Amino acid sequence: MKLTAKIFIAGLMLTSLACKDGYIDDIETVSPGPDETAPVVNIIFPEEGPLTWVPNEVMSINIDFEVTDDIEIQDIVVSMDGTNIGSFSDFKDYRRTAMKLPYDNVTNGAHTLTITANDLSGKSTTSTVNFEKPENYVPQYDGEIFYMPFNDEYLELVSVSDATVVGQPGFAGQAASGSNAYKGATDSYLTFPSAGLTNSEFSASFWYKVNAAPNRAGILVMGPPDAANPDNPNNRTAGFRLFREAAGSNQRIKLNVGNGGGENWFDGGAAADINPSSADWVHIAFTISSTECAVYINGNVVSQGTYSGISWEGCDILSIGSGAPRFVEWGHLSDNSFLDELHIFDKALTQQEVQAILDNELP
Structure with missing residues (x-):
């Protein structure tokens, strides 16, 4: 104990001598200099x-x-x-x-x-x-004619009009961007009149979190009535049908577009698959021009092809979250998935424009 005490005292003396010999600099006041610039x-x-x-x-x-x-x-x-x-x-x-x-x-x-x-x-x-x-919503993107942010309401902001609600859809308690996304439910969906949406070019963009049950469903549909089969309609000669179907354990996004005399399919195969077990939001967009259609997932083209132009004959209803009431024959009914930030455009978006929307709204 005495030896330890002596070593400790010696250490203090050496430290004191070091300070006196200038091993540690003295604190000096430094002038801030003249005040030359304004804040x-x-x-x-x-x-x-x-x-x-x-x-x-x-x-x-x-x-x-x-x-x-x-x-x-x-x-x-x-x-x-x-x-x-x-x-x-x-x-x-x-x-x-x-x-x-x-x-x-x-x-x-x-x-x-x-x-x-x-x-x-x-x-x-x-x-x-x-x-x-602004008293009214100001479109954020070139050609934007329809926007639903789904923040606890089914309100379309460009026209400031409420959706017609069928069944009992709800809200997800989460969102890709904003506060509360749309949550689908059995036999439930939203509709809007198609007035102002049926233009020679058309694009849609939204965020999606897929629920694999049921194993197939409509997502966005604007189609005509089916005179030959009014109780189970599936008239694909006009309008479009964006839907999903099981592909093994995944869900595959598909687009069908009517050209007046027939239909065109845009099925990207495995490239258009979404894994339902993932907790991630997925960005989906599709474009229709007079010469081409394309489907995008997370900004990447998953299906693309030439096209002769869309017919809108008889397309008076836009359905959100289901194929009903115009596309139900193959069981593409209500979708239990989450959907957020739905934009519709009167132009065919470029891939760069799709990417810009994705980047701006990225969760």
Whole structure:
């Protein structure tokens, strides 16, 4: 014990001598230098232009901004439409601060956000963003004519109209993008009138989480009535039918399109298979032009071929989540799968456009 104590005391003496001999630098005050520049104010959100449309007349946002200064920030003042909504003068880092300020009174129409930052030497910077809460949904993509985000409602935003609900579909409690996707149920689906959707070119894009039960189902269908078989219709001479069928343990996505005198099939084989045991959302898109049709899964072409152009004769109903009421003969009825972010376009999307939508909405 005595030996240990002696070694410890000797160690302390050596440490003390080392400090005195300059082995550890003394702490020196460094001048911050002259204050040469004004603060920099960077407003991250909202951006210039329209916000994403929501059906509520008043919405909440988080104002996201950053302020930096070469020496020291003195204070920051945030105002909305000329009214002060926040003032700040206490910062953990006096040269840089990043903030998110909640604001719950964004009404329909145009707004001006102004953020002013002052530094200790009296220099001031003001940054302004002019944005808008649109009264109606503003299409986000070229050619977009129909959009259902499925956020706890069956509302189509471009026309601001509700779907006709058949049976008792529900919501998934999860979403690919947003808050709550569509959840299919037995003998349940949604319909819309086809007015405005039956154009010479057509595309659809959506996210999908497949449920293998039942082993086949309709997903999106816009077809004509079947005079020859009204109780069990399967008229494929016009419109389109996007559906799934079992392929071993997988589910295969298929597209059938009517050309007026007959039909064309776009079946990608194994490339169009989805594994139901996967917990991943899958992005599906298909395009119809006057010369070609294509089916995409996760941005990749899984089926593509030449085509003479679609006929819309008698196609007055769009079905979502089932083949019913126009495509039921082979058992392509209601789909118990999840579906989210449904967009329809009056143009044939390119693969680059399909990929851009996928990237923008990626879960």
